[in-house]
Amino acid sequence: MTAHAHPVVLGQNQYGKAENRVVKVTRDGDTHRLKDLNVSVSLSGDMAEVHYSGDNANVLPTDTTKNTVFAFAKKHGIESAEAFGLLLARHFVDSRQPIHRARIRIEEYTWERLEGSGHSFARTGRETRTAQITYDGRAPEVLTGxxxxxxxxxxxxxxxxxxxxxxxxxxxxxxxxxxxxxxxxxxxxxxxxxxxxxxxxxxxxxxxxxxxxxxxxxxxxxxxxxxxxxxxxxxxxxxxxxxxxxxxxxxxxxxxxxxxxxxxxxxxxxxxxxxxxxxxxxxxxxxxxxxxxxxxxxxxxxx
Amino acid sequence: MTAHAHPVVLGQNQYGKAENRVVKVTRDGDTHRLKDLNVSVSLSGDMAEVHYSGDNANVLPTDTTKNTVFAFAKKHGIESAEAFGLLLARHFVDSRQPIHRARIRIEEYTWERLEGSGHSFARTGRETRTAQITYDGRAPEVLTGxxxxxxxxxxxxxxxxxxxxxxxxxxxxxxxxxxxxxxxxxxxxxxxxxxxxxxxxxxxxxxxxxxxxxxxxxxxxxxxxxxxxxxxxxxxxxxxxxxxxxxxxxxxxxxxxxxxxxxxxxxxxxxxxxxxxxxxxxxxxxxxxxxxxxxxxxxxxxx
Amino acid sequence: MTAHAHPVVLGQNQYGKAENRVVKVTRDGDTHRLKDLNVSVSLSGDMAEVHYSGDNANVLPTDTTKNTVFAFAKKHGIESAEAFGLLLARHFVDSRQPIHRARIRIEEYTWERLEGSGHSFARTGRETRTAQITYDGRAPEVLTGxxxxxxxxxxxxxxxxxxxxxxxxxxxxxxxxxxxxxxxxxxxxxxxxxxxxxxxxxxxxxxxxxxxxxxxxxxxxxxxxxxxxxxxxxxxxxxxxxxxxxxxxxxxxxxxxxxxxxxxxxxxxxxxxxxxxxxxxxxxxxxxxxxxxxxxxxxxxxx
Amino acid sequence: MTAHAHPVVLGQNQYGKAENRVVKVTRDGDTHRLKDLNVSVSLSGDMAEVHYSGDNANVLPTDTTKNTVFAFAKKHGIESAEAFGLLLARHFVDSRQPIHRARIRIEEYTWERLEGSGHSFARTGRETRTAQITYDGRAPEVLTGxxxxxxxxxxxxxxxxxxxxxxxxxxxxxxxxxxxxxxxxxxxxxxxxxxxxxxxxxxxxxxxxxxxxxxxxxxxxxxxxxxxxxxxxxxxxxxxxxxxxxxxxxxxxxxxxxxxxxxxxxxxxxxxxxxxxxxxxxxxxxxxxxxxxxxxxxxxxxx
The missing domain is CATH 3.10.270.10 (Urate Oxidase;)
Structure with missing residues (x-):
């Protein structure tokens, strides 16, 4: 093997914006509903060049992934952590050719409505619900936890x-x-x-x-x-x-x-x-x- | 008094064992009850000498205050954080002459019984209940929070x-x-x-x-x-x-x-x-x- | 005054923006210096009405106190936590009549220059330096810790x-x-x-x-x-x-x-x-x- | 396929005592040295039965793995996190037939000697050094971090x-x-x-x-x-x-x-x-x- 020009190579890599704290309120007259998520985006694909030379031509900024989380929460609502994560994962992979795989991790915090109120809530403090949605352009994998x-x-x-x-x-x-x-x-x-x-x-x-x-x-x-x-x-x-x-x-x-x-x-x-x-x-x-x-x-x- | 023998003096001081994590189970047949507290003891009084010279003659060890918390939980049970703190505060002040004041701080964590079970519980994760009981040998002061x-x-x-x-x-x-x-x-x-x-x-x-x-x-x-x-x-x-x-x-x-x-x-x-x-x-x-x-x-x- | 019109009264109160994380870089050619502070502002004064009725006429928004922290860091630099806190405390009390007292609390995190570099630093992780500056229009009090x-x-x-x-x-x-x-x-x-x-x-x-x-x-x-x-x-x-x-x-x-x-x-x-x-x-x-x-x-x- | 006696099977499993906080002092006359580690032990092997029926015949208690950490620190000293982890990993695998693999994870906290003192130290608060030692009876793998x-x-x-x-x-x-x-x-x-x-x-x-x-x-x-x-x-x-x-x-x-x-x-x-x-x-x-x-x-x- 002649051609190992370089003795060092890049292995698995991924990047994105972590811990986007998004709260979506839905109003049904005076009765409001609440989704409170912590969404972390991680993308990988054709990203060697940014590591080798700092050329960002294939890099969708992490700031953009953050914007997408908030925009999608408005556009599509948040039916569940899993459904929301699927929308995001498919969007990143399907819309940007150099992105081959997206992994969305979500924590969900639960609130309970205060008795007799339509828009007042208390954090339950029970367990945190988690979800991980991975999509590589073919089959999504969904973990819940x-x-x-x-x-x-x-x-x-x-x-x-x-x-x-x-x-x-x-x-x-x-x-x-x-x-x-x-x-x-x-x-x-x-x-x-x-x-x-x-x-x-x-x-x-x-x-x-x-x-x-x-x-x-x-x-x-x-x-x-x-x-x-x-x-x-x-x-x-x-x-x-x-x-x-x-x-x-x-x-x-x-x-x-x-x-x-x-x-x-x-x-x-x-x-x-x-x-x-x-x-x-x-x-x-x-x-x-x-x-x-x-x-x-x-x-x-x-x- | 003419002479400031020493240019430095001791001011307010207090000591004790903090964060004693005590859990008391009470069994009523197959139905159990649970108290889960974090108890911090703080004592003050005639304690100048231990600061000036390290003479511990007036010092009840913090380890002893810890033992007392656990022994009292068994001896008296834990009716409420406030009642338990009062017992402890009075004990320290009334039983040891050099101790003039006791302050007991308590955090209480709540558990809820799992449906259909007598002895299985889940932490609710709701707010932490707090109490502070202070006793100086005369009138106790109770803060709850x-x-x-x-x-x-x-x-x-x-x-x-x-x-x-x-x-x-x-x-x-x-x-x-x-x-x-x-x-x-x-x-x-x-x-x-x-x-x-x-x-x-x-x-x-x-x-x-x-x-x-x-x-x-x-x-x-x-x-x-x-x-x-x-x-x-x-x-x-x-x-x-x-x-x-x-x-x-x-x-x-x-x-x-x-x-x-x-x-x-x-x-x-x-x-x-x-x-x-x-x-x-x-x-x-x-x-x-x-x-x-x-x-x-x-x-x-x-x- | 005969009549306790109301059986409930407002006691001590204070408000402001907490934990403003401000980093100020100073450049001396290629040699940079760094101040990294966490600044918390707390104001009190003629604030009864906002508590009783929600009338904000005397309320300088906490958002404004945040802006002031960042603007002052640029305008005056940060010589030390204490000097910076004194500037802020005096500003709030001297510039707004209803504000009678300002308390500024600061945490400072220390960085050390990496050897041989003018602009690369590592957090030391040693103790956190703290300061509290209180000003009531007369004499400031400075605690360091x-x-x-x-x-x-x-x-x-x-x-x-x-x-x-x-x-x-x-x-x-x-x-x-x-x-x-x-x-x-x-x-x-x-x-x-x-x-x-x-x-x-x-x-x-x-x-x-x-x-x-x-x-x-x-x-x-x-x-x-x-x-x-x-x-x-x-x-x-x-x-x-x-x-x-x-x-x-x-x-x-x-x-x-x-x-x-x-x-x-x-x-x-x-x-x-x-x-x-x-x-x-x-x-x-x-x-x-x-x-x-x-x-x-x-x-x-x-x- | 007749013989899926059970539709559920056990997969990868591991157990042990986590976060053993061990401090070892070495005295060289009046000059002391200090190793401060957080050691987590994780063992796996022939452990199906304890999962299926609660039969502990193959289970070395996690309490024993804790004792071993402290005893080995005395017996062998702590030369480095890696060397100490290797000793532990080999011990567990080589001494207990049902244990096929040991993974030791260690965090190390660094202290620096106070100037002019032989036995007084301050935590540096710099990064935490980590190590993971895995041994399966053949070749150890050492990660440092x-x-x-x-x-x-x-x-x-x-x-x-x-x-x-x-x-x-x-x-x-x-x-x-x-x-x-x-x-x-x-x-x-x-x-x-x-x-x-x-x-x-x-x-x-x-x-x-x-x-x-x-x-x-x-x-x-x-x-x-x-x-x-x-x-x-x-x-x-x-x-x-x-x-x-x-x-x-x-x-x-x-x-x-x-x-x-x-x-x-x-x-x-x-x-x-x-x-x-x-x-x-x-x-x-x-x-x-x-x-x-x-x-x-x-x-x-x-x-």
């Missing part, structure tokens, strides 16, 4: 029968608190057909309900077991979802030793716990429909 | 008729979004009598409801007007509260200019807004029952 | 001889790590005279150096002793400073018990520590020049 | 010649501020030989110096060009590094329009800028040695 869904079981959790090596000091526990903050992404089987487009909101509500139900109903011998129960319940009950991945910290609640003060502190009697910050167990896994391909990246966190 | 209560009116807010100086460029607005994240402390009139102890939880729920109601019902010409409406409604309707202070950022939602793209973006039609981070207006004020003394510190934030 | 100055002594710290009550379990320690993240405000004696204006930058550098020197040189029997040593050293060596207040968390580094693994872990041999997050001791105190009035608020944190 | 390295060029940056589509409003700029906060991971060519083990600290210092040098020296027509210059300079000058990936937000500094106040604000004269938070451009790319395989994951951030 959530983060910061913090849940706790105050009983029906044990942990014993584990490996004891020379560094093991943890006592077995037959009645512990199990708490976690669920981060999850799930992949829709849908690949772009008009007819069979999922009802994104109904799908989200359904998946979320199954996650919570499985968390509550599982008598847990390990957080891994609970995670798998949550994932398999979603896969079994939501045919539109082929794959789901979780990153679930074990938010440790340590039963405090009160013996030095002459007090028992048994779980069965209602105990006092110390909610710890760090370190924490971190359990991560993918659950798949049999035969489905694993496509969700392994790392949902930067840890 | 909240933070991160994020609310928005999508209409019924105007801003015009303001001062124009040479640096004023802001256009008047007859239909804007008004959004804020309420931080508030309110002071209870109660000074320690057994008989007239407020029902702390009922009082919190009542005050919170009035804040939200006033936010929703006020046709606003300025965030200051809304703030005052919120405060006066609490004072008028909650006789147990004498004083309330607010720190309310104006979470700006700027109507995006879409004219360059040939689109109108009028509020009346349902508009698209950019939710901005910084800078932000910050409106702070105290509202008092006539004749009451202002005792809540002016600065709720560190800005 | 810092936060997030994280320091550690790996020896020369003991803790023993403390009170043992029934909740005390902490063992005495003759060789522990002492680490803290210093937050401090200090008050300048200066009250506005042209002639005796302090050199703000030299004063900051001097105070900072004394804080660090005292932290390093003090053989510590308690964090309170170290705090007082830091404060008294500043007061003794910087005649322009009359008062200094500290909020210093005890960033606990717990020596890990390795006996279960057959290993000693003595401080004298170089030990392994667990750096803990919460809870933490929190030590706060004011140190004053004898005869000076304590004017710095007691609460530097929101805990 | 950094995050939060915030840099700025106050001139020698232009942006023009870009695509104009119907949503483009950005004016061209011939003299702008270019600022970013560099996150980067680079991959070492080394695959485990004793003899050719890199000097990890020297390699880090070298790579960091080249990144900064390239940032400062590049006259930039786009952030992509600067990124590529940084990456290619590392690849060209550090033969031990085969691949490097960057995630670089464009920390926008907008030149403020002061014309309404009758002032010019030209870059050439030393201008005033607004440092913006969100949205921001985000530029990400990999740079490789020709012929090297791209193995660093594309997503360094969760956006």
């Amino acid at each position: 959530l983060k910061d869904l913090t849940v706790m079981n105050t009983t029906d959790s044990e942990f014993w029968g584990f490996v004891k090596d020379p560094y093991t000091t943890l006592p077995e526990d037959r009645d512990r608190i199990l708490a976690t903050s669920v981060s999850s992404w799930w992949r829709h089987a849908w690949t772009g057909g008009e007819a069979d487009t999922p009802d994104w909101d109904a799908s989200y509500d359904g998946a979320r309900a199954h996650l919570l139900r499985a968390f509550a109903d599982t008598y847990s011998l390990s957080l891994q077991q609970t995670l798998y129960a949550m994932g398999s319940r979603v896969i079994e009950n939501r045919p539109e979802i082929d794959e789901i991945r979780f990153s679930m910290p074990n938010k440790h609640h340590f039963r405090v030793d009160l013996e030095p003060f002459g007090m028992a502190n048994e779980a069965a009697d209602g105990a006092v716990y110390l909610a710890a910050d760090r370190p924490y167990g971190l359990i991560e896994a993918t659950v798949l429909r049999a035969g489905a391909e694993a496509r969700i990246p392994v790392d949902l966190t930067n840890l | 909240l933070k991160d209560l994020t609310v928005m009116n999508t209409t019924d807010s105007e801003f015009w008729g303001f001062v124009k100086d040479p640096y004023t460029t802001l256009p008047e607005d007859r239909d804007r979004i008004l959004a804020t994240s309420v931080s508030s402390w309110w002071r209870h009139a109660w000074t320690g009598g057994e008989a007239d102890t407020p029902d702390w939880d009922a009082s919190y729920d009542g005050a919170r409801a009035h804040l939200l109601r006033a936010f929703a019902d006020t046709y606003s010409l300025s965030l200051q007007q809304t703030l005052y409406a919120m405060g006066s409604r609490v004072i008028e309707n909650r006789p147990e509260i004498d004083e309330i202070r607010f720190s309310m950022p104006n979470k700006h939602h700027f109507r995006v200019d879409l004219e360059p793209f040939g689109m109108a973006n009028e509020a009346a039609d349902g508009a698209v807004y950019l939710a901005a981070d910084r800078p932000y207006g910050l409106i702070e004020a105290t509202v008092l029952r006539a004749g009451a003394e202002a005792r809540i510190p002016v600065d709720l934030t560190n800005l | 810092l936060k997030d100055l994280t320091v550690m002594n790996t020896t020369d710290s003991e803790f023993w001889g403390f009170v043992k009550d029934p909740y005390t379990t902490l063992p005495e320690d003759r060789d522990r790590i002492l680490a803290t993240s210093v937050s401090s405000w200090w008050r300048h004696a200066w009250t506005g005279g042209e002639a005796d204006t302090p050199d703000w930058d030299a004063s900051y550098d001097g105070a900072r150096a004394h804080l660090l020197r005292a932290f390093a040189d003090t053989y510590s029997l308690s964090l309170q002793q170290t705090l007082y040593a830091m404060g008294s050293r500043v007061i003794e060596n910087r005649p322009e400073i009359d008062e200094i207040r500290f909020s210093m968390p005890n960033k606990h580094h717990f020596r890990v018990d390795l006996e279960p693994f057959g290993m000693a872990n003595e401080a004298a041999d170089g030990a392994v520590y667990l750096a803990a997050d919460r809870p933490y001791g929190l030590i706060e105190a004011t140190v004053l020049r004898a005869g000076a009035e304590a004017r710095i608020p007691v609460d530097l944190t929101n805990l | 950094l995050k939060d390295l915030t840099v700025m060029n106050t001139t020698d940056s232009e942006f023009w010649g870009f695509v104009k589509d119907p949503y483009t409003t950005l004016p061209e700029d011939r003299d702008r501020i270019l600022a970013t906060s560099v996150s980067s991971w680079w991959r070492h060519a080394w695959t485990g030989g004793e003899a050719d083990t890199p000097d990890w600290d020297a390699s880090y210092d070298g790579a960091r110096a080249h990144l900064l040098r390239a940032f400062a020296d590049t006259y930039s027509l786009s952030l992509q060009q600067t990124l590529y210059a940084m990456g290619s300079r590392v690849i060209e000058n550090r033969p031990e590094i085969d691949e490097i990936r960057f995630s670089m937000p464009n920390k926008h500094h907008f030149r403020v329009d002061l014309e309404p106040f009758g002032m010019a604000n030209e870059a050439a004269d030393g201008a005033v800028y607004l440092a913006a938070d969100r949205p921001y451009g985000l530029i990400e790319a990999t740079v490789l040695r020709a012929g090297a395989e791209a193995r660093i994951p594309v997503d360094l951030t969760n956006l």
